[in-house]
Amino acid sequence: VAVTNPEKVGLCPRLCSQTSLAMFRSKVFSVRRRYSDFLGLYEKLSVKQSLHGCIVPPPPEKSVVGMTKVKVGMDDPSSVEFVERRRAALERYLQRVVSHPSLLQDPDVREFLEREELPRAVSTQALSGAGFLKMINKASDAVNKMTIKMNESDTWFEDKFQEVENEEQQLRKLQAVVDSLVNHRKELCGSTALFAKSMAMLGNSEDNTALSRALSQLAEVEEKMEQLHQEQAASDFFIFAELLADYIRLLAAMRGCFDQRVRAWQRWQEAQSTLQKKREAEAKLLWANKPDKLQQAKDEITEWEARVTQYERDFDRIGMTVRKEVLRFEKEKAKDFRSQLVKYLDAMLQSKQRLVKFWEAFLPEAKAIA
Amino acid sequence: MRSCYGLICGCGALWDVVSALPLQPRAVNVDLQTDATLQVDISDALSERDKVKFTVHTKSTLPNFKQNEFSVVRQHEEFIWLHDSFVENEEYAGYIIPPAPPRPDFDASREKLQKLGEGEGSMTKEEFTKMKQELEAEYLAIFKKTVAMHEVFLCRVAAHPVLRKDLNFHVFLEYNQDLSVRGKNKKEKLEDFFKNVVKSADGVLVAGVKDVDDFFEHEKTFLLEYHNRVKDASAKSDRMIRSHKNAADDINRIASSLYTLGTQDSTDLCKFFLKVSELFEKTRKIESRVAADEDLKLADLLKYYLRESQAAKDLLYRRSRALVDYENANKALDKARAKNRDVLQAETSQQLCCHKFEKISESAKQELIDFKTRRVAAFRKNLVELAELELKHAKVTMT
Numbered sequence: 001v002a003v004t005n006p007e008k009v010g011l012c013p014r015l016c017s018q019t020s021l022a023m024f025r026s027k028v029f030s031v032r033r034r035y036s037d038f039l040g041l042y043e044k045l046s047v048k049q050s051l052h053g054c055i056v057p058p059p060p061e062k063s064v065v066g067m068t069k070v071k072v073g074m075d076d077p078s079s080v081e082f083v084e085r086r087r088a089a090l091e092r093y094l095q096r097v098v099s100h101p102s103l104l105q106d107p108d109v110r111e112f113l114e115r116e117e118l119p120r121a122v123s124t125q126a127l128s129g130a131g132f133l134k135m136i137n138k139a140s141d142a143v144n145k146m147t148i149k150m151n152e153s154d155t156w157f158e159d160k161f162q163e164v165e166n167e168e169q170q171l172r173k174l175q176a177v178v179d180s181l182v183n184h185r186k187e188l189c190g191s192t193a194l195f196a197k198s199m200a201m202l203g204n205s206e207d208n209t210a211l212s213r214a215l216s217q218l219a220e221v222e223e224k225m226e227q228l229h230q231e232q233a234a235s236d237f238f239i240f241a242e243l244l245a246d247y248i249r250l251l252a253a254m255r256g257c258f259d260q261r262v263r264a265w266q267r268w269q270e271a272q273s274t275l276q277k278k279r280e281a282e283a284k285l286l287w288a289n290k291p292d293k294l295q296q297a298k299d300e301i302t303e304w305e306a307r308v309t310q311y312e313r314d315f316d317r318i319g320m321t322v323r324k325e326v327l328r329f330e331k332e333k334a335k336d337f338r339s340q341l342v343k344y345l346d347a348m349l350q351s352k353q354r355l356v357k358f359w360e361a362f363l364p365e366a367k368a369i370a
Numbered sequence: 371m372r373s374c375y376g377l378i379c380g381c382g383a384l385w386d387v388v389s390a391l392p393l394q395p396r397a398v399n400v401d402l403q404t405d406a407t408l409q410v411d412i413s414d415a416l417s418e419r420d421k422v423k424f425t426v427h428t429k430s431t432l433p434n435f436k437q438n439e440f441s442v443v444r445q446h447e448e449f450i451w452l453h454d455s456f457v458e459n460e461e462y463a464g465y466i467i468p469p470a471p472p473r474p475d476f477d478a479s480r481e482k483l484q485k486l487g488e489g490e491g492s493m494t495k496e497e498f499t500k501m502k503q504e505l506e507a508e509y510l511a512i513f514k515k516t517v518a519m520h521e522v523f524l525c526r527v528a529a530h531p532v533l534r535k536d537l538n539f540h541v542f543l544e545y546n547q548d549l550s551v552r553g554k555n556k557k558e559k560l561e562d563f564f565k566n567v568v569k570s571a572d573g574v575l576v577a578g579v580k581d582v583d584d585f586f587e588h589e590k591t592f593l594l595e596y597h598n599r600v601k602d603a604s605a606k607s608d609r610m611i612r613s614h615k616n617a618a619d620d621i622n623r624i625a626s627s628l629y630t631l632g633t634q635d636s637t638d639l640c641k642f643f644l645k646v647s648e649l650f651e652k653t654r655k656i657e658s659r660v661a662a663d664e665d666l667k668l669a670d671l672l673k674y675y676l677r678e679s680q681a682a683k684d685l686l687y688r689r690s691r692a693l694v695d696y697e698n699a700n701k702a703l704d705k706a707r708a709k710n711r712d713v714l715q716a717e718t719s720q721q722l723c724c725h726k727f728e729k730i731s732e733s734a735k736q737e738l739i740d741f742k743t744r745r746v747a748a749f750r751k752n753l754v755e756l757a758e759l760e761l762k763h764a765k766v767t768m769t
Contacts, residue, residue, distance in 0.1 A: 337642070
């Protein structure tokens with residue numbers, strides 16, 4: 001399965017995507033999608049798939065401030081950054097969706113990738129991706145509080161859940177630090193630029209010509225360093241910070257899966273208790289000797305028996321899917337983290353190499369000061 | 371406080387390291403003619419709660435001293451006293467007085483240590499030891515810097531052909547007991563403040579007087595501009611280095627976070643995390659060393675020349691002042707001659723002023739030329755070292 005490649009066209013969030021897949025009608029095709037389309041896709045998928053215990057990757061969050069800036073047409077660097085960030089995040093989102101074997105089979109996904117014009121997903125206006133997640137979480141919390149606490153027969157799930165929570169916490173901490181690093185690097189950029197200018201002025205007023213030249217050279221080197229710092233900050237951000245943010249969201253989605261399983265269990269238990277009540281009602285009717293109501297009671301009992309078996313099977317199935325999903329997720333995560341961190345370290349290495357070149361060029365100038 | 375104590379005790383151990391290093395005048399200035407007749411250095415330094423004690427070690431073949439080699443213990447205030455005695459001495463009006471070393475300032479470090487002590491509960495043991503080590507390293511760096519600054523001051527005095535003969539200087543070097551120079555009390559500080567205000571106002575007036583001598587006129591404009599630009603550059607370099615240090619701190623925290631993540635489990639991913647954490651740790655060490663080196667070679671250089679150019683400006687000011695006095699004396703003489711009263715008095719005072727002015731002009735010329743040579747040499751040395759260090763560190767990072 002190959003890669004989708006969003007590009008930005010114009011100021012509105014229209015995106016082109018290009019796919020080349022075997023099962024699709026043509027080899028390479030592209031469609032234009034709006035951000036709300038992505039959200040719509042996510043909603044459809046989560047409604048359907050999460051019932052089965054699949055982990056549905058969440059899309060990047062809606063950002064009112066960012067989008068208004070872009071729409072208004074302000075051309076400052078922060079809005080450019082925002083668009084780039086949005087693009088990269090959407091690309092990653094789609095790649096995750098497409099690399100999930102069962103999600104790929106989903107007709108909605110196919111439609112999303114293939115159809116020329118999608119009906120405008122109106123419901124996403126009110127519900128953003130993040131809002132939706134929050135709703136799920138809140139609902140599940142409420143449900144948990146209301147109904148019976150699940151007694152976990154399978155310790156695997158309990159352990160995993162604990163692990164997931166721990167990991168999410170750790171990642172959040174790490175994310176905070178990386179954010180701080182990005183900020184400080186941006187600061188370093190700014191102050192290096194100011195310093196370079198100041199050095200240039202100093203070089204101007206120095207009357208010894210060799211020293212003056214050397215100082216101007218130093219100013220130039222510092223300007224180049226500023227460039228390096230800026231690139232490093234971008235790499236910090238786009239590679240490292242975004243990776244962490246994605247995984248924090250994915251871990252939250254995973255927790256959602258676990259919750260789904262718990263809910264399935266609860267449904268099963270409730271069905272069982274209803275069955276029990278029906279049986280008691282039947283017993284009472286037998287005792288009270290009302291034959292007409294008895295038939296109805298017997299019908300209800302069979303119905304509920306069927307339901308109980310159904311729910312039990314559902315629960316088991318969800319359990320299995322969740323297990324599979326978790327394992328798959330962990331493999332993906334290991335791969336992802338590894339490749340991204342390697343990319344990040346490569347970028348650092350490259351910038352160091354360029355730093356060496358700059359200073360090597362400066363050294364003879366410094367030595368030439370008489 | 372418990373933790374401060376610990377640092378000072380710790381500093382006792384650290385300071386052994388400091389004393390083991392061959393403390394040469396390695397700092398900003400270079401090309402000081404260190405000849406055997408008079409060699410001064412700071413062989414030792416001890417940091418106590420709120421003061422630093424320097425051991426000034428002198429080696430001399432001059433007859434004025436009782437022995438050939440001796441040491442005394444001096445505190446910062448005594449350095450300041452020596453500097454001020456030079457400034458106030460009329461005889462030295464024609465020389466650039468080496469700028470006084472800045473007060474040893476461990477406040478920022480102490481604050482950080484306090485914060486660390488308070489936050490001890492909220493971080494893991496490894497993080498705590500790491501941060502403590504870092505703080506100790508920072509403390510040591512500041513300590514070394516202040517020792518270097520004081521030493522440079524003494525070496526400059528010793529290298530100056532006239533100042534080295536000063537009696538106060540000899541007393542400073544030799545007198546075994548405490549010089550009991552109390553720091554200036556409030557009244558004296560206030561007097562100083564007013565003196566400075568008058569001086570700067572005066573300086574503006576005097577600066578307006580165009581100089582007859584082209585050399586001095588050129589020097590005046592040059593110095594004014596240079597001084598301002600050095601001030602600016604010094605401030606900006608400080609900010610840059612601080613940002614650099616902050617970034618290095620962040621990398622440190624990232625390294626510890628990754629380490630915690632890595633120790634959660636023993637999967638491949640966790641082993642990878644541990645490796646990456648190590649790498650970040652190494653990067654951080656190097657980045658902080660880079661920042662420290664930039665600080666030493668660049669920021670300190672700029673700060674030192676800020677002070678030196680101020681001293682040179684002071685010299686020019688004194689000369690202009692003498693010129694104005696001379697011109698006033700001339701006018702007074704003319705008036706006296708016209709009225710034919712107190713002519714002799716006016717003549718003597720005019721002679722004095724003329725003499726003073728000429729003496730100052732002569733020595734000032736030489737001083738300023740020396741200043742230029744020294745400055746160029748110092749910049750060269752430091753810039754070369756800076757470039758070499760940056761290269762060295764970058765190459766180490768790449769391996």
